[in-house]
Amino acid sequence: MVLSEYTYIFAIGTFFAMLDAYNNGANDVANAWATSVSSRSISYRQAMVFGTVFELLGAITVGARTADTIKNGIIPNDAFKGNAGVQMLAFTCALAAASSWVMWCTKHSAHVSSTYSLISAVAGVGVATAGAANVQWGWNGGKGLGAIFAGLGMAPAISAGFAATIFMLIKVVVHLRKNPVPWAVFTSPFFFLIAGTICTLSIVYKGSPNLGLNKKPSWYVATVTMGVGAGLCLLAGLFFVPFIYQKVIRKDQGVKWYMFPLGPLLFRRKHVAEADHANVPNYAVVQDDDSAETRISSDAGSDSDGELKKGPHVHGDNEKALTMTEAAANQKTYQELQAEGQEKLHAKMRAKKGPFGWAMRTLHEHQLGPGQVYERKNMVIILKRIPAMVVAGLLYGVHYDIHAAQSGVAGTPEGERMKRVYAHAKKYPNEVEHTYSFVQILTACTASFAHGANDIGNSVGPWAVIYGAWSTGSAAKAKATVPVWQLAVLALVISLGLCTYGYNIMKVMGNKITYHSPSRGCSMEMGAAITVLLFSQFALPVSTSMCITGATVGVGLCNGSFKAVNWQRVGLLVFAWIMTIPIAGTLGGVLMGILLNTPHFSG
Structure with a gap:
């Protein structure tokens, strides 16, 4: 019923x-x-x-x-x-x-x-x-x-x-x-x-409660777990060690991931000219990127001619007050720095090809205009934005730069704090x-x-x-x-x-x-x-x-x-x-x- x-x-x-x-x-x-x-x-x-x-x-x-x-x-x-x-x-x-x-x-x-x-x-x-x-x-x-x-x-x-x-x-x-x-x-x-x-x-x-393995005798569990661990250790010795040896010790630039089944035969692989460095990824948390967030604060306080923006005119000979006023005028707020970092990330996303790039460009180019939402012009814009919002919502996480977000925005308290932690x-x-x-x-x-x-x-x-x-x-x-x-x-x-x-x-x-x-x-x-x-x-x-x-x-x-x-x-x-x-x-x-x-x- x-x-x-x-x-x-x-x-x-x-x-x-x-x-x-x-x-x-x-x-x-x-x-x-x-x-x-x-x-x-x-x-x-x-x-x-x-x-x-x-x-x-x-x-x-x-x-x-x-x-x-x-x-x-x-x-x-x-x-x-x-x-x-x-x-x-x-x-x-x-x-x-x-x-x-x-x-x-x-x-x-x-x-x-x-x-x-x-x-x-x-x-x-x-x-x-x-x-x-x-x-x-x-x-x-x-x-x-x-x-x-x-x-x-x-x-x-x-x-x-x-x-x-x-x-x-x-x-x-x-x-x-x-x-x-x-x-x-x-x-x-x-x-x-x-x-x-x-x-x-x-x-x-x-x-695996459904398999009931945890109800087996202790000797059975120990045998299974140690057996799997020992088997994995043996496989690593036979296949992983030769592969990684060729890759990071001999620095063989020609070795590919699909060659690991060759196992010990990789030790006999014809010697190639040794490179300056192994062909492995860079695991550094903060990496150089001209368009990354790490460059945001370098332009803070500069105009298009590279000169410092001038603060309001201060009368008197109080040099300390003048210095503090200029510093306040030149320093961008935390929210402004975050907004700049977000905009640079979105600029990268808009340059991408495919549905996600189209969605981000559509949302950027079709902003709501003046007046109420129910204005005819705004209604047309909303109809254009809806499919783009759906596509962007589904694919945004796939294209999000997690590593840039983790390191913090340069010049902000968070960015400086993480810089000290990493040091x-x-x-x-x-x-x-x-x-x-x-x-x-x-x-x-x-x-x-x-x-x-x-x-x-x-x-x-x-x-x-x-x-x-x-x-x-x-x-x-x-x-x-x-x-x-x-x-x-x-x-x-x-x-x-x-x-x-x-x-x-x-x-x-x-x-x-x-x-x-x-x-x-x-x-x-x-x-x-x-x-x-x-x-x-x-x-x-x-x-x-x-x-x-x-x-x-x-x-x-x-x-x-x-x-x-x-x-x-x-x-x-x-x-x-x-x-x-x-x-x-x-x-x-x-x-x-x-x-x-x-x-x-x-x-």
Whole structure:
């Protein structure tokens, strides 16, 4: 039986479930790939492809097939008293509150956990529905709000410790050597062993509840994980080491990526004339670019003739006042510098070919004129702008220059702050960093797979409950089956969020906390993965996003100075985490309370 009178609630709940999944991709998944993109191990477009593929694989193949309707034990299952309408309304309000808060935070580049947002919103809905006394405020076997608060503090600190340990291992074994390149090449199988083992454990314990691998005996799990790690180590020794040796030690400009299957035969490759440098990318965070933001402040205060603009005439002999007046007149405001940087970025976009370039040019050339919107001229302009706005909205993230945005606008407080932070981080040879870029891609893909398999439940759980109550006519039971099509739909929406809006979080979670590089980035990702595994063994809720943030700070401190970390940005992130719980909870509770007690009339 379908509750046709509640179809509108189902439609609204579906919309907010999609919005929550979109925010999940734009926030959590983008955060998982931020270190790889920031380290230049992979481009944003490549991250979109790999992220989409592995999110779908994780969600569809080994994703959770049940949804816990009481959401980790926070709302008692009997609070709904078998009323399907109340249950649908409750989870719709929770999704609306959580998705609205995360969307606002993502818009302002504030990184928060969509998981914590949803759980907090459900708690608020539980207070409005069943009363504060019936909400699980304590530990509740690691599923209550007490465990959530504990994870909020412990997870980032523990993740920082693990990530720092891994990076210090790389630093001692490789970076501190007089000639680090050979050490990076010939020790790489060992780090593939570590990464492969951690990634396999992530899939076993964090990403594959449907396969039941975590229920196997300890010896079985150890054999599988160590076997995969050892196998990856062997493959790296046979195929990766010869390939990277030829590329970064012999500096063979002719070796291509598709030659790695030749394996040891590459050692016998005919010697070519040694180049001055290896054919590897430049992994520096700030790179020279004549049209980049780094040149914005160089023209500040100059007119077309290159002369300083003169401030207002000041009478008297007060030299200090005159100097201050001229400085104020010559210095551009923060908003002006940001606007210039945005305009230079948009100028690059308008010069591009294809649909996106057309859309950006159309929006630039067809601005609304004077008068009201309903003026005939403005109405015609709006009709021209609408298709361009749709195209630009879908493709803007693909063409966004994340690296330029991360380094800050030169001349602004943010730009100067990041310049000081980068100055305290030692830069390692590109040949060394290139070796670890492959390890980092492996860890990022595994993180995306585990996210799709495990965290998909955070978005699909409430939607499955709403759909089940609507389609059956009764309140869903403690375990409601989740159809595969729902997993696939929300996994695609998550990927859409990563592709179209993920840049807003990446530009903050990348190099605006500390200096990134592939060796640092893979340490961050492995440290975060270990922490998530540790917490999952004790059934404690933990946010992958918070773990990667803690790992980023831990690796940043390995530079040997507190000044190598942007503590202002870290403080803002921690503040956003803390405020998520009361704000999302209050939004959900107030919305549920208003709708639940709205006067209505029966026919």
